[in-house]
Amino acid sequence: MGKGNPKQQQPSQNESSINLKGTFISVMLLGIFILIAWFGLYALFLSR
Amino acid sequence: MSKNYLLFSKQESRLYMAFMHVTFASLLIGGLMGLLQTLVRSGKFTLPFGIDYYTLLTVHGVILGLVFTTFFIIGFQNSLMGKTVGISDKQRKAAWLAFWIMLIGTAMAAVTILVGQASVLYTFYAPLRAHPAFYIGLTFVVVGSWIAAFVNFRQLYVWKKAHKGEKSPLLAFMVVINMIMWFIATLGLAATVIVQFIPWSLGYAETINVLLSRTLFWYFGHPLVYFWLLPAYMAWYAIIPKIIGGKIFSDSLARLAFILFLMFSIPVGLHHQLTEPGIDPTWKFIQVILTFMVIIPSLMTAFSLFATFEAAGRKKGFTSLFGWFKKLPWKDVRFLAPFIGMLAFIPGGAGGIINASYQMNALVHNTIWITGHFHLTVATTVVLTFFGITYWLVPHLTGRRLTPKLNKLGIIQAFVWTLGMAIMSGSMHIQGLIGGPRRSSFSEYAGGEQVATWLNYQLAQAVGGTILFIGIILMVYIFIQLSFFAPRGVEEFPIADEEEDAEKSPKILENWYLWIAITIALILFAYTIPMFDIMRHSPPGSVPFDWPIGR
């Protein structure tokens, strides 16, 4: 299957040595969004 | 030649396309109903010929929530099975049987609704009574889907026998997980429809246990939403990496996520019933905890997706922190549409956590916030991913190509959808928080400031709904082009590979008996005592009510 793309012929690295800094920052932003949304709505619940 | 470029046989393609035709016919009808609803609720438009708002709402929910989704999912999943493990002539015939039974059931239910005999909404809560043909039609749809499920199980079984010791293809594994979940979940639906609703609607049973029927419905109702979501996840894990020129981030983590979905999607239905009487609050809370467990595989998925993107970009030589992000194939609609879907799942998922948060549910229960919520999760995340799949699946099946022009039209479609949904879903979320109810025709209630505010948001929903309907027309046009008119050629069926030196997936991931046993154990744990309580503390049953729905 799938030898279609010539760009991916470089030797692959071991999974844990891949630089995933961008991923880490992205998921952290996602987490912060969830926390803000949840606590915001909890505050609204308490105020009512 | 790579298998990705090898077209299916004519007979096989015809089967998968049959499901696609029903899918897009449903989209057009259901979408039109949605448009009319938002127009009615704006207060500026009245339905002609005395058509009832709730008839439209029932059509919208049944056609889009049950028919559009189920036909697309089964058609898509069957094509994945055909591609990865193959289909025999006998299996193909059985799959056709599934298709026809589902279609007959759909037609029965649809006609019953359209003639005004089943304005009970897609949740058909007792003791509102629809015509028996509605319930029987729904049963046919479910039974048809069961046949499809067992064909899929058989396909993987046959493949495994011929490939001793090999791990099953990732996509086939995922399809089988989704269909096991669907089968276990629809048992609850079948129980309430066959044992409770059909005899009662025919007059053989005088009364019905309302709370029991609702609890059985929601036993099915929550895994239903995961049945919609998992095919999108299949595309995200195993198709999108190929489209962006990368590899599957981790085969075993993908499988683990799906196993967690199987185990935790079902024993959580009580979180739809948090504000109901007659259920012990402790058991509601236990199911809230289980609901929070089902968030975990989505957290894993979020990481895997970003990592897939970053790893692909970095291998192409982009070293800066977000350089890889800029180089994603933004101009390829097969990527763009599902990507917008992924983004929509951020507010969609966060909203879901809030909905399930026990007493906080009182903020949002049955307000139009909920409608806004599932228009993000299902109608954006899932639907845009399905559209993204359509752009390559349909031409692959019809032996045509997604031309640059159709690709561009698809990109416009995705933006139209995003804009329309941002306006509609956004205003639904806000209106819901200030108390506006869902599933209600236009009403000024007792008047006053609060209601006046709601009406402004309902106007915004009509604007969003109109934009979305333009998106639907565009999508149906693209579908027709890809089905009948696009130039002949070979469109890739983009299945991604693992890294060549990828870590081997642990064998235990394919221990089906173990995962099914845990799933059943969790269901028994979460439901036995509440169900027993509900039956033991039953009030006198409810007689049927026909007149409130205009029968």
Next chain:
Amino acid sequence: MHLHKYEKIWLTLGLGSLALFLLIIGFAAFWKGTHPQSHIETIDPQNVEAYEAFKPENLGVREVADGKYIVNMVASAFNYDFGTDIDEKAVKTIRIPKDSTVLYQITSKDVVHGFQVAGTNVNMMVEPGHISRYETVMKNTGTFTVVCNEYCGVGHHQMYGTVEVYE
């Protein structure tokens, strides 16, 4: 099967957040008693008058102690019965002074209904055969629309009332 170190951190923080949410709502529920409406008491939907609180003369708002009120209501398609006033006219508005503790009690005579005092935390399903109860302090003044928020038939959107909280 191994996890990337960032994924480990992400999942730890994610699971930690979920646990924190559960602790907060669990504490509020089991220590402070703020459960969602979850009352377990049944009633004959064809004969709700047999139950003391739902006798016609007991419907509507009643002060039971200083700053404590009970509101008894019966839902049916497509109406909330809040009782009658001195002139035998149906009550449509319930008036309650701010900061009073109010117990809302409601049941249905026919199909499933909703009862939400929009803009407050009073939000319950109302089902035939069951009594729904929710006690809360009305902290904020204002005119709140009561809406039936569960579909009950062609007149569903015409089913409403008003709760007025005054200083």
